[in-house]
Amino acid sequence: MRIKEHPILNFKAKDQVSFSFNGKTLYGVKGDTIASALHANGVKKLSESIHLKRPRGFYCAIGNCASCNMVVDGKPNTRTCITPLEEGMVVENQHGKGRV
Amino acid sequence: MIDKTGIAIKALFEKEFPENEETLNRPKAIIECYKEIPCNPCETSCPFDAITIGEDINKRPDIDFDKCTGCGICAYSCPGLAISIRQFKEDNAELKFPYEFSPRPRTGQTVNVVDRSGEVITTGEVINVIDKSKQNKTALVHITVDKAYMYDAAAIEVVKNES
Amino acid sequence: MKQREVVIIGAGPGGLCAAQKLLEGGAKVCLIDRNASLGGQLIKQTHKFFGSEKQYASKRGIDIMEILISSLTQYGDQLEIMTETSVVGMYSDKVIACVKKDKFFKIQAQSIILATGASEKSIPFENNDLPGVYAAGAVQTLMNEYGVKPGDNVLMVGSGNIGLIVSYQLMQAGINVKALVEAAPSISGYLVHASKIRRLGVDILTNTSVKRAIGSEQVKQVEIWDLDPTWQGIEGSERILDVDTICISVGLAPLTELLQQLGAEVRYIKELGGNVPVIDKRYETTVKGVYACGDVVGIEEASSAMVEGKITGLNALEDLGYDIRASRLEMKALHEELKFLRDGPHAAKVRAGYLKRGMLT
Numbered sequence: 091m092r093i094k095e096h097p098i099l100n101f102k103a104k105d106q107v108s109f110s111f112n113g114k115t116l117y118g119v120k121g122d123t124i125a126s127a128l129h130a131n132g133v134k135k136l137s138e139s140i141h142l143k144r145p146r147g148f149y150c151a152i153g154n155c156a157s158c159n160m161v162v163d164g165k166p167n168t169r170t171c172i173t174p175l176e177e178g179m180v181v182e183n184q185h186g187k188g189r190v
Numbered sequence: 191m192i193d194k195t196g197i198a199i200k201a202l203f204e205k206e207f208p209e210n211e212e213t214l215n216r217p218k219a220i221i222e223c224y225k226e227i228p229c230n231p232c233e234t235s236c237p238f239d240a241i242t243i244g245e246d247i248n249k250r251p252d253i254d255f256d257k258c259t260g261c262g263i264c265a266y267s268c269p270g271l272a273i274s275i276r277q278f279k280e281d282n283a284e285l286k287f288p289y290e291f292s293p294r295p296r297t298g299q300t301v302n303v304v305d306r307s308g309e310v311i312t313t314g315e316v317i318n319v320i321d322k323s324k325q326n327k328t329a330l331v332h333i334t335v336d337k338a339y340m341y342d343a344a345a346i347e348v349v350k351n352e353s
Numbered sequence: 354m355k356q357r358e359v360v361i362i363g364a365g366p367g368g369l370c371a372a373q374k375l376l377e378g379g380a381k382v383c384l385i386d387r388n389a390s391l392g393g394q395l396i397k398q399t400h401k402f403f404g405s406e407k408q409y410a411s412k413r414g415i416d417i418m419e420i421l422i423s424s425l426t427q428y429g430d431q432l433e434i435m436t437e438t439s440v441v442g443m444y445s446d447k448v449i450a451c452v453k454k455d456k457f458f459k460i461q462a463q464s465i466i467l468a469t470g471a472s473e474k475s476i477p478f479e480n481n482d483l484p485g486v487y488a489a490g491a492v493q494t495l496m497n498e499y500g501v502k503p504g505d506n507v508l509m510v511g512s513g514n515i516g517l518i519v520s521y522q523l524m525q526a527g528i529n530v531k532a533l534v535e536a537a538p539s540i541s542g543y544l545v546h547a548s549k550i551r552r553l554g555v556d557i558l559t560n561t562s563v564k565r566a567i568g569s570e571q572v573k574q575v576e577i578w579d580l581d582p583t584w585q586g587i588e589g590s591e592r593i594l595d596v597d598t599i600c601i602s603v604g605l606a607p608l609t610e611l612l613q614q615l616g617a618e619v620r621y622i623k624e625l626g627g628n629v630p631v632i633d634k635r636y637e638t639t640v641k642g643v644y645a646c647g648d649v650v651g652i653e654e655a656s657s658a659m660v661e662g663k664i665t666g667l668n669a670l671e672d673l674g675y676d677i678r679a680s681r682l683e684m685k686a687l688h689e690e691l692k693f694l695r696d697g698p699h700a701a702k703v704r705a706g707y708l709k710r711g712m713l714t
């Protein structure tokens with residue numbers, strides 16, 4: 091799901107960054123946000139809505155809408171679309187309001 | 191119609207070609223910019239002052255075919271990719287279209303040629319791909335097609351990676 | 354608490370140009386953005402821009418961003434840049450509350466320029482909250498900033514310039530755009546952009562909208578239908594497209610919440626995108642020493658955001674007591690530039706908005 095060839099931009103191969111998602115080890119690259127790394131791994135569902143438990147993905151990708159909130163290193167309500175991915179991060183789907 | 195579909199019909203685009211067909215025995219810029227927008231790089235980029243918009247940059251471009259040398263600078267400067275360079279060469283039409291996809295077509299390659307609705311109407315052969323650094327990644331793909339397609343050809347279809 | 358002469362919130366074209374003028378004039382500037390890099394929307398604009406040479410027409414948005422940022426590097430200590438820093442509150446005594454990573458801190462500013470831009474609107478349809486339904490700008494961020502494909506097959510909703518341009522950029526990234534739907538009877542963006550995607554095979558369907566997204570965990574298909582002249586869906590006209598991504602581009606809303614917290618007056622002006630700050634010709638809000646420019650004062654373009662940024666920067670400079678007499682002519686020219694940018698048929702809405710604002714110069 092990464093773009094390999096682009097007429098305008100140059101996506102050079104970047105260093106890998108490993109992190110854990112719901113207990114599984116996944117890899118992103120340097121410069122990723124948590125949400126972009128998950129998406130590159132085919133993970134679109136990031137959270138569940140508070141009442142109806144409907145699946146949610148990101149929507150705005152620039153930190154405006156909270157649709158991408160996840161539990162990161164134990165901290166709920168982390169806006170994963172603007173949080174840079176770091177080596178060893180522990181990322182989990184957030185259910186509801188994000189009590190842990 | 192173009193307002194609903196994005197497709198210019200013949201009656202509309204024909205007006206942008208020189209009245210006298212013989213003018214097209216030399217390469218000329220054909221500008222298809224039908225609505226007033228605040229934009230003027232076609233005018234400012236032309237080294238021969240062939241295109242006029244004027245102080246109010248919302249006006250539509252007006253071309254003087256006598257001054258146009260077909261150099262192609264406006265075609266890669268236009269952010270709307272609305273300009274092509276066209277010329278009759280014996281039984282063929284030689285066309286240059288702006289192209290911003292990767293990979294670029296190769297010289298000698300046969301490419302599909304589309305009309306303004308995206309329908310493939312014929313094939314053409316790539317004569318050359320002009321892709322200098324000053325063009326800032328808008329290449330000009332120079333192709334030759336049967337001269338019957340001088341007016342209807344609008345672009346080349348995106349070339350896929352050969353696998 | 355930190356004390357700062359001028360704080361600029363938002364480092365898009367508006368904020369960057371305001372910074373440039375303030376720095377040129379000798380003020381000390383603190384530039385805050387919640388993103389990791391500067392540039393705002395420009396960071397994902399891979400296309401060549403419109404406008405005239407003054408607004409860098411024919412250069413790509415990403416290159417304009419480089420030009421703007423590099424014009425600031427010569428100022429050394431005069432400029433403080435805080436990235437990955439979100440402004441979460443503002444108080445009427447010009448105190449700004451910020452969060453960087455886990456740290457919370459406050460800044461006392463003498464002047465504030467708000468250049469926070471806008472957020473993308475959504476539209477109601479069944480399942481519009483499914484993963485795979487994304488704002489057009491989000492798709493652009495994912496592709497052009499992070500190099501990740503949003504999906505393989507996309508339906509674009511909305512025919513404004515953003516919808517048209519993002520469709521083209523999706524194709525450049527090797528993604529299939531199945532169709533573009535527009536509820537209105539005609540295309541709202543520039544025709545040159547529409548023709549560009551049409552001749553590459555994208556169907557542009559006016560009087561058409563989304564009925565529902567289909568899928569349980571994520572989008573698998575979309576059902577679209579025709580609209581009658583009263584914008585109601587026509588039963589029986591439904592058809593299903595196989596897409597994994599629905600890209601929404603139906604307009605932007607200025608991000609004015611911070612200004613409201615601060616007590617600045619806002620007013621609803623539909624033509625400018627919704628709630629917008631009340632400003633005067635100098636781009637000062639109803640709170641003295643607090644200014645706003647760019648999309649946050651009304652949805653327009655990067656070209657106008659840059660001009661407004663410069664005007665705002667000069668005015669803030671003057672109010673801080675700097676001598677700007679040498680810039681009188683420049684100021685006049687900037688207002689003139691804005692006038693031309695707002696002159697054509699495509700700017701009719703913006704003109705109507707500014708007429709309501711009583712600011713049509």
Ligand SMILES: Cc1cc2nc3c(=O)[nH]c(=O)nc-3n(C[C@H](O)[C@H](O)[C@H](O)COP(=O)(O)OP(=O)(O)OC[C@H]3O[C@@H](n4cnc5c(N)ncnc54)[C@H](O)[C@@H]3O)c2cc1C
Nearest residue numbers: 363365366367386387393394440469470647648654655656
């Ligand atoms: C697809 C697309 C194509 C476009 N094409 C063109 C074009 O061809 N020509 C043209 O002129 N314009 C174009 N535009 C429009 C242009 O990008 C915008 O009008 C312009 O970027 C607005 O500038 P701005 O400085 O007001 O805001 P923005 O560029 O949106 O910048 C706002 C900044 O504020 C930051 N911010 C917001 N809230 C906070 C907070 N609370 N704390 C900290 N930071 C915050 C954001 O992170 C962002 O960096 C296009 C836009 C899009 C989406």
Ligand code: SF4
Nearest residue numbers: 236258259261262264
């Ligand atoms: S092709 Fe060259 S000479 Fe002709 S209008 Fe364009 S820039 Fe001018």
Ligand code: SF4
Nearest residue numbers: 223229231232268270
């Ligand atoms: S540069 Fe292209 S889009 Fe701009 S006015 Fe000229 S022809 Fe039209």
Ligand code: FES
Nearest residue numbers: 149151155156171
């Ligand atoms: S997707 Fe909107 S805040 Fe992250």
